Amino acid sequence: MSHGPDIARIGALIGDPARAAMLTALMSGKALTASELARVAGVGAPTVSAHLVKLAEGGLIAAEKQGRHRYVRLAGAEVxxxxxxxxxxxxxxxxxxxxxxxxxxxxxxxxxxxxxxxxxxxxxxxxxxxxxxxxxxxxxxxxxxxxxxxxxxxxxxxxxxxxxxxxxxxxxxxxxxxxxxxxxxxxxxxxxxxxxxxxxxxxxxxxxxxxxxxxxxxxxxxxxxxxxxxxxxxxxx
Amino acid sequence: MSHGPDIARIGALIGDPARAAMLTALMSGKALTASELARVAGVGAPTVSAHLVKLAEGGLIAAEKQGRHRYVRLAGAEVxxxxxxxxxxxxxxxxxxxxxxxxxxxxxxxxxxxxxxxxxxxxxxxxxxxxxxxxxxxxxxxxxxxxxxxxxxxxxxxxxxxxxxxxxxxxxxxxxxxxxxxxxxxxxxxxxxxxxxxxxxxxxxxxxxxxxxxxxxxxxxxxxxxxxxxxxxxxxx
DNA sequence: TCCATACTTCGTTCCCGGGCGAAGCATTGC
DNA sequence: GCAATGCTTCGCCCGGGAACGAAGTATGGA
Structure with a gap:
């Protein structure tokens, strides 16, 4: 049996094309809003919202609410x-x-x-x-x-x-x-x-x-x- | 729009629990047979066979047929x-x-x-x-x-x-x-x-x-x- | 106050892909 | 040759999850 950290969860997070596009965009280091991410990923607002929840639960991104915008960035240099x-x-x-x-x-x-x-x-x-x-x-x-x-x-x-x-x-x-x-x-x-x-x-x-x-x-x-x-x-x- | 290599394909490969278990097992550096991988992944032979095709197409593993066994290893140190x-x-x-x-x-x-x-x-x-x-x-x-x-x-x-x-x-x-x-x-x-x-x-x-x-x-x-x-x-x- | 914007939640649809059983090929051993 | 083993191919089932529309909730501006 295999041991070690569960690599599959992170792989699955990255494995979706929309999420991968979002993460790649966030590699710019800039904090992007949900709608900007929707644009780069080519999906609608509800979809991006669901993705953000999953990415945040997985510890890959950090989100910060500012006014009516939600700014998203990578969770850290490690990511x-x-x-x-x-x-x-x-x-x-x-x-x-x-x-x-x-x-x-x-x-x-x-x-x-x-x-x-x-x-x-x-x-x-x-x-x-x-x-x-x-x-x-x-x-x-x-x-x-x-x-x-x-x-x-x-x-x-x-x-x-x-x-x-x-x-x-x-x-x-x-x-x-x-x-x-x-x-x-x-x-x-x-x-x-x-x-x-x-x-x-x-x-x-x-x-x-x-x-x-x-x-x-x-x-x-x-x-x-x-x-x-x-x-x-x-x-x- | 985002650019750069397509991270989603590899993520998806790693994102499946069975494949992740197989890859983790292969981190031992040993070449394992398809049936051994089936055991560590907890799936049947047909399933593992399909997974091996995908992993090989994705360039993550290298397989070598030897007699009636199929020995599988990671595709290289980079992987x-x-x-x-x-x-x-x-x-x-x-x-x-x-x-x-x-x-x-x-x-x-x-x-x-x-x-x-x-x-x-x-x-x-x-x-x-x-x-x-x-x-x-x-x-x-x-x-x-x-x-x-x-x-x-x-x-x-x-x-x-x-x-x-x-x-x-x-x-x-x-x-x-x-x-x-x-x-x-x-x-x-x-x-x-x-x-x-x-x-x-x-x-x-x-x-x-x-x-x-x-x-x-x-x-x-x-x-x-x-x-x-x-x-x-x-x-x- | 009222509308517009930004995002979330809910409900629904739909399709991709993992899983297995059964059958099909090879290879090995008796 | 025949049976056993190891793996692949085929066909089918089924579940998860990605996507959107519509409605709901905050915030900001006119």
Whole structure:
């Protein structure tokens, strides 16, 4: 007999096309209203309402009533991480986009993964931080080095707040389009926010894909080069 | 509209209780026959046959006919990793074991995660390797250091074979019971095999849980202490 | 006050898909 | 060869659950 957590319940929640579309939309990190979710899922209001009850009971989403709207978001970074892992598996198994379109390319370039940067840009950021000696292996994952602390501080991140937070500053997340890791956790989230503040990346209305502004096109590679340059190189295998 | 890989298909595959039980059983890494899977899933032969077709079409399992038996295994480490991530999510969401039992404790102690060691023992191994300076951050994940190479060689692992293999030597996998990372990849698999050869761990018939032999009880902590001792300590935060 | 909007609840329909029994094929062993 | 085993295919049944329309309940604005 098999043991372990009941994977079937979560699988069933994700296994419905409407719910899957809703969850995928929520990977943008934005809180969406029930009617917005109805639109992305292509179903009516009563249906989406029933789905929201099930997703909430399953612990995958958190809902918050605000006026006559009901704002829905993913229940946490854990959920987003697992969904990203599933997206990766689906990708590798050839379960292609339900609607392959022109902004597939934009998605691969740069997108939001719950609250941090993913896609080519996300990978480039992670690689630059690693090359610059900003990251080190910790017993429970990845951690910021002193050097990394200084680098992020120099970028204008609020480091005291980051350290104070209950949430771990660094996590890694498996990027489904690039098939390698990018930076998640508090630092990942703060970096994405900062890049948006600086006007280098701009969110889109319709999808998780991020628009890289002209300024971002110029400044981001420059930043990555600068970050990576200071490093003592990666230790040999 | 949402984009990205079609997560619903895989979710639906995992979402059926019988299929979920089958997949969980296959996390033992063993190749099981269709009738064995029927037993763990609690369904009849025709039903399991239909399930196997769907799982194979979805790319989650690989089947191989051998005589009049049909041996089924997970389609690869990628699948196992994603399933482990889902197990973690289910665990954290309070979707408890369908049959909480006495060997739940054994599962948490030491178990097979597809082909490598997981549970408390898996975490202890990872921590010891990290403390001993055997692992370093690489641009695409975790890698063995020169020191780590030497340590594993000293344990009797076939290092040339490990390096020759197409498969990455080191991967990390999110342990669902400990909520932190353990070592996967070629090295993780080779270590588990070695521990079994040495008679420190013994597989069980019925579950993924591993039996820690008396010798293992004595030697494994000793080994972990020895591995961890040589290290230069972890870099500060 | 009254209507419009956003969402939920209820009741109904309907279809997909899991399950099994019976029969059909292979493979093995006597 | 014949029976036994392991698995698949076919046909059928049945239940769960996804979807919507209509009505009900909150909130906000005119």
């Amino acid at each position: 987003a991480e697992a969904l990203e892992a599933l997206l990766g598996l689906a990708q590798s198994r050839g379960h292609l986009p339900f609607r392959p379109g022109p902004d597939d390319q934009a998605m691969r370039r740069a997108r939001v993964c719950y609250d941090h940067l993913a896609g080519e840009m996300g990978i480039a950021l992670y690689r630059a931080l690693h090359a610059g000696g900003a990251l080190a292996l910790a017993p429970d994952g990845v951690a910021l080095t002193d050097r990394g602390h200084g680098l992020l501080d120099g970028l204008g991140l609020d480091m005291p707040a980051l350290m104070r937070a209950r949430r771990p500053a660094c996590r890694t997340c498996l990027d489904w389009s690039e098939r390698t890791h990018h930076l998640a956790g508090g630092a990942g989230a703060a970096l994405l926010t900062r890049f948006q503040e600086l006007g280098w990346l701009r969110p889109r209305q319709t999808s998780r894909a991020l628009r890289v502004t002209l300024e971002g096109e110029r400044e981001l590679p420059r930043l990555f080069a600068r970050l990576g340059a200071g490093g003592q190189g990666s230790p040999g295998p | 196992a990793e994603a399933l482990e991530a889902l197990l973690g999510l289910a665990q954290s969401r309070g979707h408890l074991p369908f049959r909480p039992g006495p060997d739940d404790q054994a599962m948490r102690r030491a178990r097979v995660c597809y082909d490598h060691l997981a549970g408390e023992m898996g975490i202890a191994l990872y921590r010891a390797l990290h403390a001993g300076g055997a692992l370093a951050l690489a641009p695409d994940g975790v890698a063995l250091t020169d020191r780590g190479h030497g340590l594993l060689d000293g344990l009797g692992l076939d290092m040339p074979a490990l390096m020759r293999a197409r498969r990455p030597a080191c991967r990390t996998c999110l342990d669902w019971s400990e909520r932190t990372h353990h070592l996967a990849g070629g090295a993780g698999a080779a270590l588990l095999t070695r521990f079994q050869e040495l008679g420190w761990l013994r597989p069980r018939q019925t579950s993924r849980a591993l039996r820690v032999t008396l010798e293992g009880e004595r030697e494994l902590p000793r080994l972990f202490a020895r591995l961890g001792a040589g290290g230069q300590g972890s870099p500060g935060p």
